[in-house]
Amino acid sequence: MTSIDELKTLLGVVSDLNAANGLLSWEQETMMPPAAARVRGLQIATLASVAHEKFTSERIEQLLAALEGANPGGDDAALVRATRRDYDRATKLPVEFVEERARTQNEAHHAWIEARAKSDFKTFAPYLAKMFDLARRYADFVGYEAHPYDALLDDYEPGARAEEIRRVFGQLREETLPLLRAIVAAGDATDYDVLTRDFPIDLQRTFALEVARDFGLDPEFSRLDVSAHPFQTNFSRDDIRITSRFDARYFPMSLFGTWHETGHAMYERGVSAAFERTPLSSGASLGVHESQSRLFENLVGRSRAFWEVYFPRFQELFPEQLADQTGESIYKAVNRVQPSLIRVEADEVTYNFHIMLRFELELDLLEGRLAVADLPEAWNAKMAEYLGVTSPNDADGVLQDIHWSSGLIGYFPTYSLGNLLSVQLLEAAKSADSAVAEGLRAGRFAPLLSWLRENVHRFGRSLLPREITERATGKPLEAGAYVQYLKSKYADIYGLNS
Amino acid sequence: MTSIDELKTLLGVVSDLNAANGLLSWEQETMMPPAAARVRGLQIATLASVAHEKFTSERIEQLLAALEGANPGGDDAALVRATRRDYDRATKLPVEFVEERARTQNEAHHAWIEARAKSDFKTFAPYLAKMFDLARRYADFVGYEAHPYDALLDDYEPGARAEEIRRVFGQLREETLPLLRAIVAAGDATDYDVLTRDFPIDLQRTFALEVARDFGLDPEFSRLDVSAHPFQTNFSRDDIRITSRFDARYFPMSLFGTWHETGHAMYERGVSAAFERTPLSSGASLGVHESQSRLFENLVGRSRAFWEVYFPRFQELFPEQLADQTGESIYKAVNRVQPSLIRVEADEVTYNFHIMLRFELELDLLEGRLAVADLPEAWNAKMAEYLGVTSPNDADGVLQDIHWSSGLIGYFPTYSLGNLLSVQLLEAAKSADSAVAEGLRAGRFAPLLSWLRENVHRFGRSLLPREITERATGKPLEAGAYVQYLKSKYADIYGLNS
Known part of the structure; x- marks a missing residue:
């Protein structure tokens, strides 16, 4: 051998x-x-x-x-x-450190559950301080060149640097904050009542899964099940699982959740079979993964073309609930922009502000510029600055996410990196092959999937995210394409083209 | 430590x-x-x-x-x-032997699938010869006192001996062959049409599971799913799975299959929690396991008292299918005695003959008294002698079971040991506590389960099957109680008490 x-x-x-x-x-x-x-x-x-x-x-x-x-x-x-x-x-990590970290994570996680239930940040604060202390020591053990945050990032986004993210997020903030303010100022006369009508869960499942099949998710190698929080996992590229959750009174939860996880699933399915049972056999990073889930969830699933094509079938399954609707009305309803407190419920325009806020606070905490005790105040100040909302309590504010209590520091930025990359990739795919855009207008996703497989999926972890981005789009990751996408889509929806 | x-x-x-x-x-x-x-x-x-x-x-x-x-x-x-x-x-096994055995088993299994599909024993014969050769060598490696078969048996029924089984089976054969002949001679005027009526699968599942819950199977620690062949497995005593299979045109398959696996499940559930994550934490042997599954499937599920209690609920779920039925008519239908070719479809009276036949042939093959080439002839001769039927082809004869092709030689007797033990245990439970029999007449299974836990389940593998049998019933395993059970039950059903 x-x-x-x-x-x-x-x-x-x-x-x-x-x-x-x-x-x-x-x-x-x-x-x-x-x-x-x-x-x-x-x-x-x-x-x-x-x-x-x-x-x-x-x-x-x-x-x-x-x-x-x-x-x-x-x-x-x-x-x-x-x-x-x-x-x-x-x-590189000493055994004692690994054990201390596991023990502290476990304690912090339980403290977070309790603190969140009581909406009391103070009882969680000492654990959060320990988690940031562990993160600093972790960075020292594994090493870094420019910034300790880079050592954390590297677990989720290999090769990424805090400095780059700061720059890209700066551009994103600068360009989308005026857009968000214009949308809020324009007001919104749409009636969103359709979103909370009664859509029986089994039929939601039928529709979500039919569309996922059209995206390319084949039951030959996959299953859809129900869990409290949706996720994708797989045990080989031939054995892929996605989960979704269902609310009879809020159909977007199951539909967009299923299509999001389908995007992750298609990525794992597309990794070269030659990498089977090796460390190369999975997505390149969380950011690249998120680009695939967001692409199918948002760029496809929340597009006007999609709802033009799929509305008749949607209406066939829910004739009464949708009697007064059109593809256009659903398109507008599922693209409602509304600054709110909760990240996981945010729309395309406000979502990245939730991330920027967390990224900035992580850097401040890691560098010691911000004391843990002052975090809720800093959180609320940034929420007010970016989104114009303030949390009445800790549970819906600084305690809303599981990440920090589980030691996931340096993880949040990957969500927004994925958003940015999703548009950059879709633009590249459309430029490379006119069949991609034609397909999207007709509900045929094979040309898009084929381009993604060739330019992103098949490489698995054999290339760094930066290498994949540059090879596939000809450019490093940047905010421009995403900003342009948001401006054009939402100026149209909210009639800002005056 | x-x-x-x-x-x-x-x-x-x-x-x-x-x-x-x-x-x-x-x-x-x-x-x-x-x-x-x-x-x-x-x-x-x-x-x-x-x-x-x-x-x-x-x-x-x-x-x-x-x-x-x-x-x-x-x-x-x-x-x-x-x-x-x-x-x-x-x-004790040399690595080369383990590898050779795994390879040969794999080949033999594929050869068996093919031979069975073509109903052609000849193509399987060389593989079967190899499997018996491996079994003989296996016995030599692990060692034995009296008979090489004991070394094989010991994997499935620790401490059991071929000589004992030969003696017990002899008694069983001697006493039940006349009973079977009397039943066949008596003829059967019962109309079995109800067995093949259309019973929608989801309602079969409801009924099967309601009864399993009454037996003690709690969803808190268990699940029922569907598989091609029913089985029980578990990953801790808090995590027990049973499967069943469903045929809309033959309800006994799902009902008795589910209750059989529930018996296995209750055993695993009852093993002392102190044995968690050790080799003691499972049933004592295949035979003791089978005693628990047969007890719930047959001694409870195929009893007159059971159908008197459960018929009203059964009829409530299937009012049309059961309009012309009574508890008594279902009792008789699910206890039909009919000599047939296939072991897994056999009734309580004929089942053990299928096992005796296999046990005897295994001994003959192992000892070299029978050549593999002559096996189909020997098989058919015994089928004719015991059950009065002969297989028109190998597929429904000597090729019907997966066991030999998978190297499971010495496994078959445990099915009958389980049958014998099931009656011996139920008799002991009834003698020990009058609430057991009272409960069975009223559809309350807690007294029975409680006795089984105390006298069988909790010991896990900490006692040998022989020790469990003697402690629980005051006697070694014997055929007497089972023979008496069959005679009394079937003389009544078939009107032989003249």
Whole structure:
């Protein structure tokens, strides 16, 4: 057996253990009887620990060193590079630190649940301080060039830099804040009553899934189930799961949730089969992943063309609820812009402000410019500045997201990076192949999917997000295309073209 | 950490890996998208291999040796004993033999599928010869005192001996063959039309599950799903899965299948929580397991008292299908005795003959008294002798079961051991507590379940099947109680009391 074959064999074992653990987790959210939770937690911890032990073996270090010396080409080089990245990250942390972090995360998570229920930031504050302290120490262990935030970012968006994000977000803020203010000033006479009519859940599922099938999600390799929070996971590219949630009195939740996860699913499905059971076999980053989910959810699913094509079928399933509606009226209803407190309920125009706010506060906390005790005040000041709303309580303000309590610091920006990239990619696809835009006007998504597979999906983790972006769009990531998309779409919807 | 704690920690890892693998397998049969099968197979093989590696570690051998020297008492002694059994079995086989066996099993399984489809035993014969050769070599590796068959049996029924089984089966055959002949001679004027009426599947599920809940199967720790072949599996005693299959035109399949698996489930649920994540945490043997499934399926579910109590609810769900029926008529219909070719479709009277036949042929093949080439002839001769039927083809004869092609030799007797034990246990429970029989007459199963938990379930693998049988019933396993049960039940149904 050659070194590369031996490495692949050892990585295959790690991949299988991680896949099994993925199934334990997916099943916990979708199928598992409630009493099983306690032991399931132990099982998940064991699988993670055995996978870590197998991945950080000395033999893998030896093989990596030998292969790096031999300068392999092509996919093998990419595999060695990605494995080295993961290996170094997995082995740079002292065992005591990993244990302290796991313990603190667990405590912080429980403290957050309690603090949120009581809407009392003060009881969570000491845990949040510890989480930021751990993040600083983590950054020191794994190392960074310019800013400790880069070390955190790198787990979610390999190669990204805080400085770049600050610049891109600055441009985005500068260009979309006036747009948002103009929309709010224009007022809104639309009647949104249709959004809260009674849409039976089984028929919502039928419609959501028919569209997902049209996007390319085949039951041959996928399933849709229900969970409290929608997610995508997969145990191989032939074994992809998405979940959604359903509210009979708010159909957008299930539809856009399903199409969002379908975007993630199509990405994982499109990764080259040659990368099976290796660290290359998944999306390049959270940001690139989010570009795919947002593309199908928003750029396709919230487009005028989509609702022109799909409204007749939607109306066929819900004739009474939609008797007074048209494709155009649904298009407007599902694109309502409304500054609000909650990130996960935000529309395309306001969403990124929720992210910028979190990114800026993370930097301030990490650099020590902001004390944890002063966070709620800083949060509310930025909400007022960006969105003109202030939270009456901590639960709907600074305590709304699970991320910080789980140690996910440096994660939030990837949501907006995904938004920006989604438009940049769709523009590139349309320029490259006229069949893409023609297809979108006719409800045929194969040309779009085919371009995405060729230019994004198939690379898996063999390229960095920056490399994928530049190869696919000819440019680094920037805010321009997204700003242009928002301006043109919402000036039209809100009659701002005066 | 003491030695016993360290042993439990190491065994906990193995248990978690096996539980994860159990989930991979359950999910493959119930939920998995079809294209996922190939990689799922690799994942299952990896988990089995990592679990084997962890279980056969030198450290476990050291800990076992130390603990054996220290003579621990109670549950710890049982844990050491069971772990030693498993450890020795897992380490006595040379790696080359394990690999050869896995390869041959895989080939034999595919050959069996093909041979069965073509109903051509000849193409399967060479593989079956190899499987029996491997079984003989396996017995030599693991060792035995009296008969190589004992070494095979021991995997499924620890401590059982071929000689004992031969004796018990002899008694069973001698006493039930005349009964079967009398039933056949008496003729049968019953109209079985109700069995093949249209019973919508969702209502079958409702009824099957309502009864299973009454038996004690709580959704808090269990699920019922659909699979091609019904089975029970669990990933902890808090996480139990049963499956069933449904035929709208044959309701007994789903009802008795569900209750059978519920019996298995109640057993696993009843194992002492103190044995969690150790080798003691499952049923004592296949035979004891089958006693629990048959007890709920047959002794309860096919009893007159059961149908008297449950018929009104059954009729409420299926008013048209059951308009001309009574509890008594359903009781008679689901207890139809009919000699037939297929083991899995056999009734209580004929079932054990299918098993005796297989047991006898396994012994003959293992001892070399019968050549594989002559097996179909021997099979047909025994079928004619015991059941008075002969198979027109190999598919419905010697090729009907999956077991031999999968290397499961020495497995069949456990089905009949379970039948015998089920009656012996129910008689003991009734003698011990009058509330058991009263409960069965009123559709209250708590007294029965409570006795089974106290006398069978809670011990898990901490006692041998023989020990459980003798403690619970005051006697070794014997055919007498079962024979008496059959005679009394079927003489009444078929009017033989003249």
